[in-house]
Amino acid sequence: MKKLTMKFGGTSLGDAQAISRAADICTREQTSWGWLLVIASAMSGITDLLLESTQAAIQNYAVIRSIRTEIFRRHAEVGEQLIQSPDRRSVLLSDLAAVLDVFERSCEEISQRGEAEAALLDIVASIGERCSARLLAAVLQERDLPSMALEASQLIVTDNRFQNAAPNMQLTEKRVRGNLLPILERGIIPVVTGFMGATFDGEITTLGRGGSDFSASILGACIETDELWIWTDVDGVLTADPAIVANAQVIEKLSYKEVSELAYFGAKVLHPKTIQPLVERGTRIWVRNTFEADRPGTCIGPRPNGKTGSIKAVTAIRELSMVTVEGRGMIGVPGVAARTFAAVASAGVSVLMISQASSEQSISFVVPNETAKRVIAAIEEEMQRELARRDIDSVWSIDEAVVVTAVGAGLRDTPGVAARIFGSLGRANINVYAIAQGSSECGLSLVVASENAQAAVQTIHDAVVMDA
Numbered sequence: 001m002k003k004l005t006m007k008f009g010g011t012s013l014g015d016a017q018a019i020s021r022a023a024d025i026c027t028r029e030q031t032s033w034g035w036l037l038v039i040a041s042a043m044s045g046i047t048d049l050l051l052e053s054t055q056a057a058i059q060n061y062a063v064i065r066s067i068r069t070e071i072f073r074r075h076a077e078v079g080e081q082l083i084q085s086p087d088r089r090s091v092l093l094s095d096l097a098a099v100l101d102v103f104e105r106s107c108e109e110i111s112q113r114g115e116a117e118a119a120l121l122d123i124v125a126s127i128g129e130r131c132s133a134r135l136l137a138a139v140l141q142e143r144d145l146p147s148m149a150l151e152a153s154q155l156i157v158t159d160n161r162f163q164n165a166a167p168n169m170q171l172t173e174k175r176v177r178g179n180l181l182p183i184l185e186r187g188i189i190p191v192v193t194g195f196m197g198a199t200f201d202g203e204i205t206t207l208g209r210g211g212s213d214f215s216a217s218i219l220g221a222c223i224e225t226d227e228l229w230i231w232t233d234v235d236g237v238l239t240a241d242p243a244i245v246a247n248a249q250v251i252e253k254l255s256y257k258e259v260s261e262l263a264y265f266g267a268k269v270l271h272p273k274t275i276q277p278l279v280e281r282g283t284r285i286w287v288r289n290t291f292e293a294d295r296p297g298t299c300i301g302p303r304p305n306g307k308t309g310s311i312k313a314v315t316a317i318r319e320l321s322m323v324t325v326e327g328r329g330m331i332g333v334p335g336v337a338a339r340t341f342a343a344v345a346s347a348g349v350s351v352l353m354i355s356q357a358s359s360e361q362s363i364s365f366v367v368p369n370e371t372a373k374r375v376i377a378a379i380e381e382e383m384q385r386e387l388a389r390r391d392i393d394s395v396w397s398i399d400e401a402v403v404v405t406a407v408g409a410g411l412r413d414t415p416g417v418a419a420r421i422f423g424s425l426g427r428a429n430i431n432v433y434a435i436a437q438g439s440s441e442c443g444l445s446l447v448v449a450s451e452n453a454q455a456a457v458q459t460i461h462d463a464v465v466m467d468a
C-alpha cells in the first residue's frame, strides 16, 4: 500500500483559485496512492491576523468582532465559490461559526485578564488551521473525494512549551493508531490541521511559526508515509530567497543536512525541524509549487549529491546582535567560555552561532537583537571579578548584525571554497565581522552589518553558487 502525505501552505490555500488547485492535486494523486493524508496550513495572513488580535483584545476589544467577520468572510467566500451543495455549504458555515465562537470567547478572556497568557495565545493562533482544514475537506467532498477534517489536537501530543511545543513521538504514534489509521483504512482522505498539537491533558499548543511543515512530517512518520510533498508558492527550494536574489534558481536535490542548515539559517521555505521525524526511515520530501503542479520541485533525501564541495544555496537571518567578550587575561584561562554561555543560558537566550578568535582573546556569538542587552548584563554579572581585574576588558555588541550562511555538503573537505567566498566579498568591499563553520559540516556562516546583507547574499550567490 503506497502512502503519500501532502501539506498545503498558506498561499496554496489563500483563495478560491488556490484551493481549487490544491483540490485538483488531491484528485490527481488519489488514484495513484493507496493512502492520502493531507495537512492544511491557515489561509495566508490569517495566523498573523489572529496573533494581532490577541493584542487588540487587550487594547481595543471592539476590533475583535470585525476580525471575526473578516476571517469568516474569507473562508465563506471560498465555500460559496467552490461548493454547490446547499447542505454541505450550511454544514461548513456552521462549523466555521463554531470555531470562531472559540476565537471570540478566548479573546474575551484575554481582554478580561488584561494579558494574553501563553495557553490562550495558542488556542487563538490555531484557529486559522481549524477553519482552513474544514474548508478544504468540504471542497474535496464536493469533488466526490471521501474526506474529513481532523484536529491535530487529537493526534499530535506535545510538551507544554506553548508557541514552540515539541512532539512526543511515542504518544503521538499511539493517538495516530487510534484516531487516524482507521480513517485512512476506510479510504477517506483526512485533512488535518497543521501547526497545532495538544498536551497530554488536551491543552492546545502550537509548534512554532511555519510549523505546519513539521506537523506534516510528524504525522507522515507516524503513518510510515512513503513520501512527503510540501506544496508551496515557489518552484522548490531555491538557491536564495527570491525576495533578495532575483536570479535564484530551483535546486534539484538536497540532503537532509543541507536543507536543515538552510532552514535553520533563515530559508523560510521549510520549518527547521521538518526533517527530524523522517530521518530514521530515510523518507523523501519533495517541495513543489501548487500553481505549477507539473514542475518537479526539489527532492530532499538522506544523502548528499551533486559536485562535492559545491555551494548550493545562500541564506540570511536578520535582526541579530553579535556579542563579544574580549580581554587579554582570557588567554588560556579554562572555563571562560563555559561561564559565558552559562550566563547566556541563564538569561533564557539561545545562541545562533559562535566564533572564537584564534588568539583566544575574544569570543563572539550571535543572539536575537532584542536579547542583547539582557545577555550583556548577565555576562557582566557573572564576570564581575574578571572585569574588575581587567582580565576581561569589555563585553560589547554590534547590533543590526546579519548572519549570512552558504550551504553545501562537503564544504569542509573541499579546499578553496571558503577562499572563493571571501574573495568575492573582498572584491565587493564587504566587511566580515566573524566566521563560523556549521556543526553539520555543510554550512559556512558569516556575520555582516545589516546594510551589507543583501549585497553579501547576492555576491556569494553569483560568485559561488551560480558558478558551482
Ligand code: ADP
Residues within 6 Å of the ligand: 008, 009, 010, 011, 012, 041, 210, 231, 232, 233, 234, 236, 237, 238, 239, 240, 241, 242, 243, 266, 267, 268, 269, 270, 313, 315
Ligand atoms: P507556505 O505558506 O507554503 O509554507 P512560506 O511562506 O512559509 O510558504 O515559505 C515559502 C516562501 O519562502 C517563498 O515564497 C519564499 O518567498 C521564501 N523563501 C525564502 N528563502 C527561500 C529559498 N531558499 N527557497 C525557496 N523559498 C524561499
Ligand code: ASP
Residues within 6 Å of the ligand: 009, 010, 041, 042, 047, 048, 128, 194, 195, 208, 209, 210, 211, 212, 213
Ligand atoms: N499558519 C502557521 C503560520 O503562519 C503555520 C504555517 O503556516 O506553517 O505560522
Ligand code: MG
Residues within 6 Å of the ligand: 009, 210, 213, 268, 269, 270, 271
Ligand atoms: Mg511555511
